[in-house]
Amino acid sequence: MKVIKFGGSSVANAVNIKRCVDIIKNINEPVIVVVSALSGVTDLLQLAAVQAAAHNEEYINQFKEISHRHLEVVRALIPVNQQAGILSSVIRDLNELEVLLQGCYLLRELSPRIKDLIMSFGERLSSYVIAEVMKAQGEDCRQGYSGAFIKTNDKFGKAAVNFEVTDALIVEYFKQNPAAITIVPGFIAESAANEVTTLGRGGSDYTAAIIAAALDLKELEIWTDVSGIYTANPRVVKQAKIIKHINFQEAMELSHFGAKVLYPSALAPILPKGISLIVKNTFEPDAEGSLVSTIGSTDPNPVRGITNIDNLALLTLEGPGMVGVAGISKRLFEVLSLEDINVIFITQASSEHSICFAIIASDADKAERVINAAFEFEIQNKKVKPVRVELGMSIIAVVGDYIKGHQGVSGRMFSALGRNNINICAIAQGASERNISAVILEKDVKKALNVLHEAFFEEVVVQLNLFVMGIGNVGGKFLEQIVKQHHYLKEHLKVNIRVVGIANSKLMCFNVDGFNLSEVKDLSNCGVPMTQGGFLDKIKELNLRNSVFVDNTATAEVAMTYGEYLKKSIAVVTCNKIACSSTMDYYKELKGLSKKYNAPFLYETNVGAGLPIIDTIKNLVASGDQVKEIQAVLSGSLNFIFNQYNGTKLFADVVALAKQEGYTEPHPLIDLSGVDVKRKLMILMRESNYWVEEEDIEVANFLPESCMEAKDADTFIAALAKEESHFKGLYDAAKAKGACLKVVATLKEGKACVGLQEIKSDHPFYHLEGKDNIVLFFTDRYKEQPLLIKGAGAGAEVTASGIFADVIRIGSKLV
Incomplete structure (x- = not known):
């Protein structure tokens, strides 16, 4: 015999149910099929019940949607000549649901008992319809009712199972009611008084696990909308991978910390009996899926998965009156327990000065109220501060059975988070050492999951x-x-x-x-x-x-x-x-x-576009050297201009060409006024540990005053053209001395200056071609022969490459 379970997404509509039917028909042994409500129906039932109790007529719209979806599935999957009786049964159940909702509307109340009864209709309807679809296709199928054999206490909403009674009833039920296929509603049970109860979050998985454990089967299959358990939520981390094999302890940790494929309740009944769990994809039935067993994987990676819980509040109780006082923790968590507030995460300062814990955000107001009431005396006497509540929190957890004793896992985790400015509000590691968990801001969860997945699971890319x-x-x-x-x-x-x-x-x-x-x-x-x-x-x-x-x-x-x-x-x-x-x-x-x-x-x-000038200075300074003197041609645009200008064409035309080639700043005045070179020299000096401001660098201007007033590039170039005689005079004077013109930046004996210089033919700058830059560094180590860096220092392509x-x-x- 085999037990399989289909989740809500697997039975969301007629198309998906047909997939499930095909999977069931290919099983060559008696099978018990546990089904959830059609996807979204449980939420519709919840909303309708709440609206009805609030005397809100909108509940009628939710009811109509529920009715429409189930009737459409019948019409799509049942042959027309067989529909009448099935539609009548579905409508009869829907009428019962409508009466219950009308009662809530008229009475303006919703008791836990009535709410469980209303919530049961999702699974009752889906299991009936799917069973009838199987019968219509000639299969030996019957609909079972889980309330007949799963017995609980009367704690409506999340009833506790009486396993001693339940196990015996399950064995007897399936012995007395044999069938090739039995369709069973998940989530639903009954109390000893035969009143409908529900099993809480993950109730359908829990139902399947209870049945598999009672029958001592070898394995349980959970069919869902993903191909197994992932290393992280694939909707958030696109690089997430299927975990092919994982042990129960790791799966339990992952499910506790929010892994949506599994619920901790589903593992509890089968873990003591060593029943394996297989997670499969309804939409890719041939995919291998994930296996959860007692043995686990031999994968050397100590981390098996990364998961999270959102919508949390972080509460902190602290004060000097807590240090060394016995019973503080007992009082704190007892008052939370009495209010049915589940504590998800706990950490305590070694000084005993504070206790920090995380709960579901919706419980925060109630928790704050009851804690402050419980510690009212200590708060009034300044022994304890009122509990601090921080909302918008999440827990991220790194899970793996071999984290224990494996060096460096926590270091990698917190280093990766720290590099990306993800603030950690609290840290805890379970006694089993199978997880390292941290509370962070909810807004950082997506980034945190991707960062950690990259650190632990992806090729080092x-x-x-x-x-x-x-x-x-x-x-x-x-x-x-x-x-x-x-x-x-x-x-x-x-x-x-x-x-x-x-x-x-x-x-x-x-x-x-x-x-x-x-x-x-x-x-x-x-x-x-x-x-x-x-x-x-x-x-x-x-x-x-x-x-x-x-x-x-x-x-x-x-x-x-x-x-x-x-x-x-x-x-x-x-x-x-x-x-x-x-x-x-x-x-x-x-x-x-x-x-x-x-x-x-x-x-x-x-400085120097793509040349490694700044990096060189950093290395010199880091190694203990000291820059004493700098001589440099730092403007590729100016070098290009003065290399191109030979007195036969307008200086303005050469400047325009340099701008067109992308060598100058958008406004060439920044280059020709010396401002650009001054900025570069200032940066070099600062990198060399000189405290220097702009006014500390002298600039010898070679431009006529008329050019300095130009507001834009076109006006500036026009002004240059009018002053051609000035530039021709500079060029001719230098040529007469066998020199060329270069704008040179200099640092010597603590004084810095920028200006146009006549460079003789024996100087290293004389043969500087095109748009090249050159820098000479004289340091404690490079005293007589300077360190020289030379190469293209302007242009879009080399700047982009830098x-x-x-x-x-x-x-x-x-x-």
């Missing part, structure tokens, strides 16, 4: 979620590079990059599953108006793990928001120099926030 602001020249090239290198990074560096948010100056778009970057050309199809606050708020709302904000703009408005990202443990990668060259206080603040919230703040492209390198650096540290 780190997923970075990028939010990219600015998709013009640099930003566009950056996105192209991600598309080109995506497969390589995932395959060789184990970094999976997804762009989840994109913004330009007018619009912003978000896609939690990641954009297809090859198709992102125009944001008008998906975008909403762009605001800095709105962009940050959306990132916080999505709350994704390993989030990285990438700033490809050159605006101060964006640069001044970095701190808000870092405070949320969102990494910042930027080519925007304004933040690091603003006040020293802001620069230090960003560095401090990066360290405090474990959020990388990377800006290699602030940003890309910073993003990869973040991912590589997480692998």
